[in-house]
Amino acid sequence: MTATRTPTEPGAAKPVRRPGDRIFAGSAKGAGILILVILAGVAAFLIAEALPALSAPSDDIPGGEGLAGYVLPLVFGTLLSAVIALVVATPLAVAIALFITHYAPRRLAQGLGYVVDLLAAIPSIVYGFWGIAWLAPKLVPFYQWLEDNFGFIPLFAGPTSSTGRTMLTAGLVLAIMILPIISAISREVFLQVPTLHKEAALALGATRWEMVKMAVLPYGKSGIIGGAMLGLGRALGETMAVALVLSVSGGITFNLISSGNPSTVAANIALEFPESSGIDVNTLIASGLALFVITLAVNMLARWIVNRRADFSGAN
Amino acid sequence: MSLQTSPTSTGASADDATAGRSRRRLPQWASVAAFLAAALVAVLLELLGEFNIALVVIYTVVLGTVAAYVVSRVVEGRRKATDRLVTCLVVSAFGIAVVPLVALVWTVVGRGIERLDGEFFGSSLVGIVGEGGGAYHAIMGTLIITLLTTLISVPIGLMTAIYLVEYGRGRLKRSITFLVDVMTGIPSIVAGLFAYALFALFFGPGIRLGIMGAVALSVLMIPVVVRSAEEVLKLVPNELREAAYALGVPKWRTIVKVVIPTAIAGLGTGVTLAIARVVGETAPLLITVGITNGTNLDPFDSRMASLPVYAYYQLTQPGVPPEYAIDRAWTAALLLIMLVMGLNVVARLISRFFAPKTGR
Numbered sequence: 001m002t003a004t005r006t007p008t009e010p011g012a013a014k015p016v017r018r019p020g021d022r023i024f025a026g027s028a029k030g031a032g033i034l035i036l037v038i039l040a041g042v043a044a045f046l047i048a049e050a051l052p053a054l055s056a057p058s059d060d061i062p063g064g065e066g067l068a069g070y071v072l073p074l075v076f077g078t079l080l081s082a083v084i085a086l087v088v089a090t091p092l093a094v095a096i097a098l099f100i101t102h103y104a105p106r107r108l109a110q111g112l113g114y115v116v117d118l119l120a121a122i123p124s125i126v127y128g129f130w131g132i133a134w135l136a137p138k139l140v141p142f143y144q145w146l147e148d149n150f151g152f153i154p155l156f157a158g159p160t161s162s163t164g165r166t167m168l169t170a171g172l173v174l175a176i177m178i179l180p181i182i183s184a185i186s187r188e189v190f191l192q193v194p195t196l197h198k199e200a201a202l203a204l205g206a207t208r209w210e211m212v213k214m215a216v217l218p219y220g221k222s223g224i225i226g227g228a229m230l231g232l233g234r235a236l237g238e239t240m241a242v243a244l245v246l247s248v249s250g251g252i253t254f255n256l257i258s259s260g261n262p263s264t265v266a267a268n269i270a271l272e273f274p275e276s277s278g279i280d281v282n283t284l285i286a287s288g289l290a291l292f293v294i295t296l297a298v299n300m301l302a303r304w305i306v307n308r309r310a311d312f313s314g315a316n
Numbered sequence: 317m318s319l320q321t322s323p324t325s326t327g328a329s330a331d332d333a334t335a336g337r338s339r340r341r342l343p344q345w346a347s348v349a350a351f352l353a354a355a356l357v358a359v360l361l362e363l364l365g366e367f368n369i370a371l372v373v374i375y376t377v378v379l380g381t382v383a384a385y386v387v388s389r390v391v392e393g394r395r396k397a398t399d400r401l402v403t404c405l406v407v408s409a410f411g412i413a414v415v416p417l418v419a420l421v422w423t424v425v426g427r428g429i430e431r432l433d434g435e436f437f438g439s440s441l442v443g444i445v446g447e448g449g450g451a452y453h454a455i456m457g458t459l460i461i462t463l464l465t466t467l468i469s470v471p472i473g474l475m476t477a478i479y480l481v482e483y484g485r486g487r488l489k490r491s492i493t494f495l496v497d498v499m500t501g502i503p504s505i506v507a508g509l510f511a512y513a514l515f516a517l518f519f520g521p522g523i524r525l526g527i528m529g530a531v532a533l534s535v536l537m538i539p540v541v542v543r544s545a546e547e548v549l550k551l552v553p554n555e556l557r558e559a560a561y562a563l564g565v566p567k568w569r570t571i572v573k574v575v576i577p578t579a580i581a582g583l584g585t586g587v588t589l590a591i592a593r594v595v596g597e598t599a600p601l602l603i604t605v606g607i608t609n610g611t612n613l614d615p616f617d618s619r620m621a622s623l624p625v626y627a628y629y630q631l632t633q634p635g636v637p638p639e640y641a642i643d644r645a646w647t648a649a650l651l652l653i654m655l656v657m658g659l660n661v662v663a664r665l666i667s668r669f670f671a672p673k674t675g676r
Binding site: 018021025027033034035036045046048049096099112115116118121125127129130132135179183208210212230234236237266270278281288291292295296298300303 | 395396398399402403405406407409410412413414416417419420423424427471472473474475476478479480482483484488489491492494495496497498499500501502503504505506507509510512513514516517521522535538539542566567568569571572592593595596597598599602603606624627628631632645646649652653656657660
């Protein structure tokens with residue numbers, strides 16, 4: 001991990017401390033500590049502004065069912081959309097990473113990787129525009145087909161939304177948005193797989209897929225898991241695409257293709273905040289605090305998994 | 317390699333084990349042939365009904381994969397067939413990822429190109445009902461807010477990276493590295509709420525300022541700058557630092573005069589990509605900066621317009637003849653994509669033309 005040790009302080013001999021050095025080192029350290037302060041500040045200020053909502057009588061909270069009654073359906077919607085995105089995106093992203101690292105012609109591989117990275121560069125509001133105007137209408141016949149043939153599954157019970165702006169559409173847009181994150185991290189670990197492992201598998205007569213199954217995937221497993229969790233973190237906090245694409249009615253439902261959908265925390269804040277005042281603002285900030293805690297936990301876990309991989313990596 | 321097999325292979329299905337061990341291979345064009353046949357069948361199927369290019373492609377891929385698998389299974393055995401199947405799946409996965417990219421660019425360009433004219437760049441929305449109007453105020457707002465964000469983020473991010481690479485050690489370094497990683501994952505809307513909560517404590521609720529947006533975006537941009545700058549600074553060869561120390565150059569001058577100039581191309585690329593990441597952020601600006609119809613160039617005084625928020629409101633609250641505002645929204649979206657893609661290209665150019673002049 002720390003391949004480059006800086007050649008400072010050569011052991012016994014204590015270097016001369018010049019004032020310039022002290023100022024520079026101090027400001028560098030200060031900047032580093034500022035990062036910690038900012039992160040702590042995010043938590044502190046959110047809590048400070050959320051407190052009025054936490055202590056307010058439940059009638060004052062929008063919806064009239066208290067803070068938990070307001071936030072829980074949102075958290076449910078957030079988790080549902082993120083899980084859909086994750087289920088769709090993870091296999092695709094792993095396959096794409098495999099394609100770029102092990103299947104595509106060497107010469108093209110880098111360019112193709114750049115194409116996938118472009119997906120990450122597009123602003124989320126543009127995904128929202130595209131989701132409403134292109135994807136949602138195109139998915140309506142597909143949803144109709146799902147309802148006709150798989151209507152007995154509660155997920156596809158329908159009735160099909162005529163606009164296509166459903167939970168499943170939002171999940172699919174999110175899947176496209178997190179695809180480049182998961183595939184970038186998977187790609188990185190796949191490239192680290194020791195060549196000897198792969199050559200050993202091939203020398204034993206394995207086909208390419210068997211080589212991938214035996215050498216690449218086991219080695220990259222924790223990278224894939226970590227990447228998927230980072231993608232999950234992104235999907236949980238994604239705002240504008242969901243705010244635009246999802247047609248919201250509130251409530252908790254597992255029906256993915258009807259026009260009645262729970263909102264997500266982030267999208268709800270974006271939609272409600274500009275018109276809110278007083279206790280409503282505090283309520284929204286409290287829901288944002290919940291989102292912050294959830295994504296922080298997911299991201300910490302993901303980073304821990306990815307970093308553990310780096311420590312054990314025998315490749316270098 | 318390609319041993320031609322006779323098409324009448326009745327013995328192949330007799331014993332799977334022997335088939336697997338046998339040296340029979342399909343010719344190299346077999347997969348291509350399978351997909352061509354599948355395409356033909358798909359087109360014929362569609363000609364019977366109404367023609368739909370998307371369905372033709374889907375049928376072709378599905379039928380072609382199945383055909384390749386079945387033929388290979390019969391002739392080459394189970395293991396080879398699985399291998400071919402996976403190859404088909406992996407390639408189609410990449411194809412699936414390209415579809416949204418192409419469709420998105422196509423849609424946005426198609427709907428946004430119409431209003432990409434002088435008036436769009438030259439005028440604001442003051443007194444505009446219906447036709448005409450532009451995004452001058454929003455473009456200026458985005459430029460000002462992004463500039464402020466860069467001014468806040470780059471010094472902090474760069475100094476933190478310098479600390480991590482040149483000075484940092486032990487617990488503090490580890491925790492900063494970890495928290496920078498975690499900070500990368502902060503949802504943009506939470507960053508916006510943070511800036512709002514911060515300013516609301518001092519200026520009272522309902523406050524909207526351009527600088528709040530810059531603070532919110534900085535929370536998103538700093539970790540990106542730190543990460544990329546750290547990677548680049550690590551690449552500077554230690555020999556350069558050692559040479560400077562050997563000449564008695566103080567450490568801070570070594571960093572300023574040797575390390576940073578060597579890494580300047582990578583730093584420029586990293587900062588440009590970080591700007592590209594935040595320039596399209598909508599949610600934080602929506603709740604901290606708001607929107608106006610007029611031009612406000614002072615980030616310390618009341619609401620400002622910005623391109624993403626402008627696009628959002630033009631689409632969701634288009635006003636009475638809605639089509640004009642919706643056209644403006646799409647043009648703003650197109651402009652955003654062009655901005656982000658342009659910044660990406662600039663980043664590549666920087667890394668190409670300002671590459672370190674030291675020998676490798």
